[in-house]
Amino acid sequence: MSNEHRGAARAATTHAAAPRSHDRPPARPAAPGAWRERLDFLRGFLAHPQQVGSVIPSSRALEQRLVRRARLEDARCVVELGPGTGGTTRALLRALAPQAQLLAIELGSDFAARLRATIGDPRLIVETGSAEDIGAYLAAHRLPAPAAIVSGIPFSTMPPALADRIAAAVAAALAPGGRFVAYQVRAAVAGYATPHLGAPQAEWEWINIPPVRVFTWTRTA
Numbered sequence: 207m208s209n210e211h212r213g214a215a216r217a218a219t220t221h222a223a224a225p226r227s228h229d230r231p232p233a234r235p236a237a238p239g240a241w242r243e244r245l246d247f248l249r250g251f252l253a254h255p256q257q258v259g260s261v262i263p264s265s266r267a268l269e270q271r272l273v274r275r276a277r278l279e280d281a282r283c284v285v286e287l288g289p290g291t292g293g294t295t296r297a298l299l300r301a302l303a304p305q306a307q308l309l310a311i312e313l314g315s316d317f318a319a320r321l322r323a324t325i326g327d328p329r330l331i332v333e334t335g336s337a338e339d340i341g342a343y344l345a346a347h348r349l350p351a352p353a354a355i356v357s358g359i360p361f362s363t364m365p366p367a368l369a370d371r372i373a374a375a376v377a378a379a380l381a382p383g384g385r386f387v388a389y390q391v392r393a394a395v396a397g398y399a400t401p402h403l404g405a406p407q408a409e410w411e412w413i414n415i416p417p418v419r420v421f422t423w424t425r426t427a
C-alpha cells in the first residue's frame with residue numbers, strides 16, 4: 207500500500223478511542239431501512255456482479271452462524287472482508303466487547319462510504335481496498351493479530367492468483383488459535399485456504415438466499 211493510499215485511507219476512516227463499558231454506543235445504527243439496504247446492495251451487484259457475488263445481503267440466520275463460528279467474546283481485534291452494506295458488520299459489532307476493534311475491508315467505494323455513513327460505532331474501522339492488503343491495514347492502524355477473520359468475498363469469481371494471495375494473507379495475519387470463517391455458495395475458498403490452514407469445518411446455512419456453505423478454519427500455530 208503506498209503512502210498516498212494509506213493517507214487517503216486514514217482520512218476516510220471511521221476510528222476513535224474505544225468507549226467505556228457504561229457508555230457503549232448502540233451497535234445497531236440509525237437504520238436506513240431494510241428495503242433501502244437491499245436496494246443499495248442490488249445496485250452494487252448490478253454495477254459489479256462478479257465482485258459482489260450475490261443479489262441480496264446475508265440473512266439474520268447466516269449472520270448469527272458467523273458470529274457463533276468466529277467466537278468473538280474475548281477477541282480484541284476482528285477483521286471482516288467484504289462487509290457490503292453492513293448487515294454482517296452490525297452483527298459482529300453486537301457480539302464484540304466494548305474495547306474490541308473491527309477492521310472492515312471493502313473493495314467497493316460506494317459500499318465503504320455507506321458503511322461510514324450508517325454505522326456510528328467507534329470500534330469500527332472501514333478501509334476501502336482489497337482483502338489482499340490485510341497485513342498493511344492492520345499495521346497502519348497498529349492493530350494486534352486478529353482473533354477472527356470473517357469473509358464474504360467471492361473467491362469463486364476472482365482471478366485464482368488473487369484468491370491465492372488473499373488466502374495466504376489471511377493465514378499470515380491470523381493470531382495463533384485464531385479463526386477464519388468464510389461463507390460461499392461454492393467451495394472455491396476451501397481450495398485456496400486449506401493449503402495454508404489445514405482442513406476446515408464445513409456446514410450449510412439453509413436459511414439464506416441462496417443457501418451457502420460456511421467454512422471455519424482454526425490456525426494451529
Ligand SMILES: C[S@@+](CC[C@H](N)C(=O)[O-])C[C@H]1O[C@@H](n2cnc3c(N)ncnc32)[C@H](O)[C@@H]1O
Pocket residue numbers: 257258259260262263264287288289290291292293294295311312313314317335336337338358359360
Ligand atoms: C457477497 S457480498 C457480502 C456482503 C455482506 N458481508 C453480506 O454478507 O451481506 C461480498 C462483498 O465482498 C466485497 N469484495 C469482493 N472482493 C473483495 C476484495 N478483494 N476485498 C475486499 N472486499 C471485496 C464486495 O464488494 C462485496 O461487498
